[in-house]
Amino acid sequence: MIEHGGSAASKVLQSVRWADGVLDLLDQRLLPEQTVYLKLTTPQDVWEAIRELKVRGAPAIGISAAYGVVLGIQGFEGTASELAEEAKRHAEYLATSRPTAVNLFWALDRMTAKAASLSEAGASAPHAKDELLKEARLIQSEDEETNRLIGEHALTLFQDGMGVLTHCNAGGLATSKYGTALAPFYLALEQGISLKVFADETRPVLQGARLTAFELQQAGVDVTLITDNMAAHVMSKGWVQAVIVGTDRVAANGDVANKIGTYGVAVLAKAHGIPFYVACPMSTIDLTTATGAEIPIEERHSDEVTNAFGRRTAPEGVKVYNPAFDVTPSELVTAIITEKGIVRAPYETNLKALFNK
């Protein structure tokens, strides 16, 4: 792991840990009430954990899937080229766990490309196994450094005393450390810059209430929890000077998919003249997807909408629509903050240029 101070962010629970051939995964469904680490030993365990939101957040999904490939090949007996085939098979399976976050496919592609190049280079199977574990660990440790850089860039957009609203959870729990959208809050705390964070609770799965409010509070960040329908009111009071969110996929034209409700927040920000920032690693930018209309939007089980507070809150048999993400059009995005710097419109040109930087 990269050595940095990171004292505020270090107070956040680590969501993904690799220990002695086992993936230790923090069950995020149980937070904030219980801290339970699950011991995952097969790609099937990892697939299910991703599908059921035991691990969630685009970078954390990618990291977990990379370890899922390692779990799949660690007992494999055969040549390096058979091992590469086996890694590919597990990667293809893990890629079916959730459709929207491109980091999942990015991490799996990186693992299969590594396996193929080891096979082509004539590596032995045991060596290839070691190298694939190293690759998964690298994906995780690079994410930490990436997020710190995102935080540094994002912090240049904020001034002492500002109120900043966020939606869903793009924090340490969703990544290997710091988070993307939450990274500037940890860095601000370490640097004595005072920011007041408003966290939308984020219906229906409550990532904002259960995870963002929890991790920021644990770290000592000034956080106030609001329900989603309070955001307009809080903005109208003049308490919010910026919005910052994470994303699951940025299209080539700068359209941004993120947790359902993000689009509404962007519209509200526009109506109140508040800048709307999106923070993400380069691995979330998908130049092969032309516009947001092409981003696959996951639809989840109706139970998430019809049940709340441990009981049924809607009539039996009611029709339900439950998209997990929405797309914010690039016109509403003030800037996209990556580890390589801050990008503004025109996104088509500037995102492309960022990859060549």
Ligand code: MRU
């Ligand atoms: O359904 P989730 O909880 O995986 O959705 C997560 C988000 O929408 C996050 O904002 C996004 O993945 C960025 S995490 C750094």
